Amino acid sequence: MLAASGRRMRYHGGNVKLLLLLAPCVLALWVPLYNSIPPVLFGIPFFYWFQLVLIPVSALAIVAADRIGRD
Amino acid sequence: MFDHLNVVATSVFVFFFGLVSVLGFVAARWKAADLDHIDEWGLGGRRFGRWITWFLLGGDLYTAYTVIAIPAVVFAIGAYGFFAVPYTIIIYPFLYLTLPRLWAVSEKHGYMTAGDFVLGRYGHKGLELAVALTGILATMPYIALQLVGLEKVILALGFGGQGIMAHAPITIAFVILALFTYKSGLRAPAMIAFVKDAMIYIFIIAAIVIIPYELGGFGAIFDAAGRAFDARVAANPKLAAGLTLQPGQVGPYITLAIGSAMALFMYPHALTGALAASSGRAIRFNTMTLPAYSFVLGLIALLGLMAIAAGVKVETPQDAVPQLVLWAFPSWFAGFCFAAIALGALVPAAVMSIGAANTFTRNIWKPFIRPQMSPREESLLAKLASLAVKIGALAVIFFMPTRFALDLQLLGGVWMVQIFPAIIFGLYTRWFSGWALVIGWAAGMIVGTSLSWTGTAWVPVHALKWDIPLVGDVDLGLGFAAYNGLTAVIVNVLLSAAFSLALRSRARDETSPADYQDRALA
Numbered sequence: 001m002l003a004a005s006g007r008r009m010r011y012h013g014g015n016v017k018l019l020l021l022l023a024p025c026v027l028a029l030w031v032p033l034y035n036s037i038p039p040v041l042f043g044i045p046f047f048y049w050f051q052l053v054l055i056p057v058s059a060l061a062i063v064a065a066d067r068i069g070r071d
Numbered sequence: 072m073f074d075h076l077n078v079v080a081t082s083v084f085v086f087f088f089g090l091v092s093v094l095g096f097v098a099a100r101w102k103a104a105d106l107d108h109i110d111e112w113g114l115g116g117r118r119f120g121r122w123i124t125w126f127l128l129g130g131d132l133y134t135a136y137t138v139i140a141i142p143a144v145v146f147a148i149g150a151y152g153f154f155a156v157p158y159t160i161i162i163y164p165f166l167y168l169t170l171p172r173l174w175a176v177s178e179k180h181g182y183m184t185a186g187d188f189v190l191g192r193y194g195h196k197g198l199e200l201a202v203a204l205t206g207i208l209a210t211m212p213y214i215a216l217q218l219v220g221l222e223k224v225i226l227a228l229g230f231g232g233q234g235i236m237a238h239a240p241i242t243i244a245f246v247i248l249a250l251f252t253y254k255s256g257l258r259a260p261a262m263i264a265f266v267k268d269a270m271i272y273i274f275i276i277a278a279i280v281i282i283p284y285e286l287g288g289f290g291a292i293f294d295a296a297g298r299a300f301d302a303r304v305a306a307n308p309k310l311a312a313g314l315t316l317q318p319g320q321v322g323p324y325i326t327l328a329i330g331s332a333m334a335l336f337m338y339p340h341a342l343t344g345a346l347a348a349s350s351g352r353a354i355r356f357n358t359m360t361l362p363a364y365s366f367v368l369g370l371i372a373l374l375g376l377m378a379i380a381a382g383v384k385v386e387t388p389q390d391a392v393p394q395l396v397l398w399a400f401p402s403w404f405a406g407f408c409f410a411a412i413a414l415g416a417l418v419p420a421a422v423m424s425i426g427a428a429n430t431f432t433r434n435i436w437k438p439f440i441r442p443q444m445s446p447r448e449e450s451l452l453a454k455l456a457s458l459a460v461k462i463g464a465l466a467v468i469f470f471m472p473t474r475f476a477l478d479l480q481l482l483g484g485v486w487m488v489q490i491f492p493a494i495i496f497g498l499y500t501r502w503f504s505g506w507a508l509v510i511g512w513a514a515g516m517i518v519g520t521s522l523s524w525t526g527t528a529w530v531p532v533h534a535l536k537w538d539i540p541l542v543g544d545v546d547l548g549l550g551f552a553a554y555n556g557l558t559a560v561i562v563n564v565l566l567s568a569a570f571s572l573a574l575r576s577r578a579r580d581e582t583s584p585a586d587y588q589d590r591a592l593a
Contacts, residue, residue, distance in 0.1 A: 021164035028157035029325050035150075035316050043290025047315050051156040052369045058160045059362040062167050066355060 020065040024058035075229040077397075083406030084228060084413070087270070088244065091263045091414055095251030098262040109449040112256035113429040114183055114347045121353040123261055124344070127422070128357055129364045130264030131344045132335065135220030135416035136213075138271075138371055143388035145375030148312040149300050151320050153372055157328040159365035162335060167358040170336065171351035171589040172498045178346075179586045184426075185342055185494055186434030192497045194578030195505025196438055201512050202490045203434035206339040209483030210427045213338070214464040215476040217416040217423075218245070219389075222468070224409040227393035238469060244413070245420075249461045252421045253454050257347055260421035267418050270411035272367065278408075279370050282377050282399045292373075295380035322551025323532040330557035334488040339426030340419060351589035420461070428456035478529040485523060485531070485556040489515035492564050498587060503567055504576030511567030519559030531555055 027033070034050040041049045102118055104111045119127060137155070144152030173188065182188045186203040190196065218241055225240045251259045286292050293314060300312045311317040316324055335341055348354050371392075378391040381398050385391055396408045432453040437444050444452070467476055493508045522533040533555050536546035 021167060025161040025164055028160040029328065031157075031316065031321050031325055035321065037315060040290075043288050043293060045293055045314055047150055048153070048293075048369075048373070051153060051160075052366065054160055055156065055362050055366045055369060058163065059359050062164055062359045065164075065167070066359065 017065045017068045020061045020068075024054060024061050028054055028058070077229045077402055077405070079402035080406030080409065081228050083403050084224075084410045087266075087407070087410035088413065091266050091417070092247045092251065094262050094266065095247070095255060095259040098251070098258040099255040101255075101258050101262060106254075106256055107450050108446045109429070109432065109453050110181070110183065110446070112450050113425055113432075113453050114343065115257040115261060117178060117347055118349050119261060119347045119353070120349050121356040124348045124353050125357050125360055126264040126268050127257075127261045127347070127418075128341075128344045129361060130260065130267050130415070130418035131340055131422045132361075132419075133271075133364045133368055133415075134217060134419040135412050135414075136216040136419075137368065138412050138415055139220045139223055139389050139392055140216075141368065141372045142375035142378070142392050145372050146378050146385075146391040147375075147388040148310070149296065149314055149376075150316045151311070151324060152375060153369070154324045154327045154331075155372060156365065156369050157325070158331045159362070159368060161328060162332040163358045163362055163365075165332065166336060167355060169495055169498055170345055170354050170358070172587040173342075173494070174346060174348060174351050174354050175589055176498070176582055176586045180581065183343075183346065184339060184430045184433050185337065185490060186430055189490075189493050189497065189505075189508075190434070190438070191581045192501065193493070193503075193505035193508065193576065194580065195509070195576075197509050198493060198505045198512075199434050199438065201509055202493060203430045205486050205490050205512075205516075206337070206430050207427050207435075209487045210339055210423050211460065211463055212467065212476045212479030212483055213340075214420050214423045214427075214460065215467040216480050217420040218464060218468045219473055219476065221413050221416040223389055223393055224412045227390070227397060228406070228409060241468070242465065244417070245461060245465055248417050248421060249424075249458055252424060252457055252461075256454075257343065257422065257425055260418045260425075261347075263414065263421075264418050267411065267414035270407065271415060274408045274411045275367050275370050277404070278374060278377075278396075278399070282374075282381070282395070285399060286377065286380050292377055292380040296376040299379045319552065322553055326554035326557045327531065330488055330554040330560070331484060333491050333560065334484045334556060337487045337490050337494060338423075339430050340423040341426075343422055343426040343429065355589075420464075424457040424460045424464075425453075427460045428453040431456045431460075481529055481531050482520060482523060485519040485559060486516055488556040488560045489519065489563055491560055492567050501576075501580050503571045504574050505578060506574050506576070507567045507570030510570050511563040511565075514566050515559040515563030518562045519555050522555040522558060533558065 028051070034047055036047060037045040039046055099106060102116065104116050106112045110116060141152055141155050176182065177188060180191050182191060184203070185206060186199045189202050190199040221241050221244060230240055283289050283292060297314045300314060303312055304310050311320055336345065345354060348357070374392050374395055378395040381395055383391065383394040383398050385394055393409070396405050400408065432449050436452060437449065489512050492503065492511060496503055523529050523531065531554055532552045534552045535558070536544065538544050
């Protein structure tokens with residue numbers, strides 16, 4: 001009983017892990033979402049700053065995914 | 072040939088180049104071991120910890136050619152060149168899942184190359200040969216392009232010269248590179264990478280602060296670039312250029328990012344850098360930290376727009392970054408930046424030649440010519456092969472038009488992704504059989520290559536409608552063009568799966584499921 005719920009927990013953790021790894025990829029490839037000039041930030045069009053910001057976000061998502069199931 | 076030489080910049084350039092050359096030779100003593108063993112020469116004894124791996128892979132993947140070519144595309148047509156950003160975003164989550172498995176099985180069985188792995192997994196020499204040939208074929212033009220990057224900055228220093236003298240500086244640089252790679256193996260680029268990466272970071276931080284200041288801020292830069300693209304499109308309505316993607320560019324942008332990400336770690340130099348890591352943990356750490364280089368790459372891409380705003384004059388878009396550097400910085404710092412780019416050519420060129428040499432030795436010479444090689448003989452052969460690869464790359468630059476190397480590099484990516492099914496699926500299952508994967512590979516190579524030829528030029532993308540011999544016109548009706556590497560690998564996977572159903576494999580699989588587990592996590 002305990003072992004079964006443990007397995008289900010791990011399975012659930014595995015899903016969250018995959019979601020964390022997948023989400024930045026989907027955003028990065030969802031080009032129509034960010035293919036525009038406004039909103040401009042510090043003079044930089046959305047197309048450029050969105051993708052630049054997504055880089056550290058994706059790295060943090062991997063860090064978070066890595067934390068799951070390790071403790 | 073020295074009439075227009077920028078003496079200050081050249082002095083700084085030569086100083087840093089000399090410094091790393093010394094480092095390259097000293098590296099032989101670093102983590103001292105018997106360099107007559109191929110595992111030591113060609114893989115640094117698999118003892119590179121997380122930070123050394125970070126510098127090595129960063130220096131290895133984000134090459135001088137990248138620093139020149141990505142901003143060149145942005146300079147020429149704008150947003151499209153930014154595909155390198157989604158490409159480098161999607162690659163790390165993928166590597167986080169797959170690369171530690173490949174590292175674990177390779178460490179367990181002593182694999183040094185992708186060919187070693189497929190031979191152990193599928194027990195199929197033909198597939199091993201296909202994987203090895205693809206790697207070598209795709210790597211040669213890539214090394215040649217590093218030389219193009221090197222030549223661009225040397226040209227910007229003001230070297231003139233005719234005929235053979237025009238190539239004298241890169242020949243000297245390459246001879247030095249060849250010698251210390253021969254002596255120190257993978258330790259040389261690993262050690263040089265520290266200096267090179269630090270210099271690239273200083274160059275980019277300075278550029279991203281100082282150049283926008285000189286040009287009146289990012290707003291002014293994007294305004295000027297946007298006006299320039301509008302003017303170019305007005306002059307040539309067929310040109311697809313702009314600050315955002317044009318409708319026809321969206322499909323290629325997405326598929327190029329996916330296909331390039333699938334191809335990157337199939338290259339021998341990328342795998343060499345990764346397999347030299349000391350643990351699966353070190354690799355996972357790097358999938359979280361290497362995006363720092365991707366961020367720098369994104370900033371480097373913006374240099375293309377800054378070059379437009381600065382109004383630099385160029386003969387080809389590839390001169391945009393060197394000319395921008397000369398425009399923006401005093402001579403001494405320009406020399407520093409050029410040295411950073413030049414070293415950015417040496418690190419990958421060294422790792423690429425080592426990766427190609429390991430592949431040639433282990434997967435072509437050993438199985439097909441001389442199976443009874445001792446580790447000492449393997450090491451010597453790999454060293455000689457690394458020299459041969461570099462001489463080949465120099466010959467390409469000397470005797471072929473640059474266009475040739477560029478076309479081959481473009482095709483190299485299309486070809487490289489064709490070994491993706493054998494390697495990546497193989498990390499999870501032995502359901503596919505060796506012969507089926509060879510058939511899929513061959514079909515992928517043919518489809519990818521033929522899609523890329525327009526009759527007058529090689530291009531990486533093709534509309535998703537084809538005139539297939541014996542079948543006729545086929546149109547998927549999706550209305551966009553896609554990267555040929557991706558289209559071809561889909562054909563590859565479908566055929567591999569179909570033939571795997573028909574041709575079940577009874578060949579031995581020397582790996583077991585436990586071999587793929589990352590011990591750091593288990």
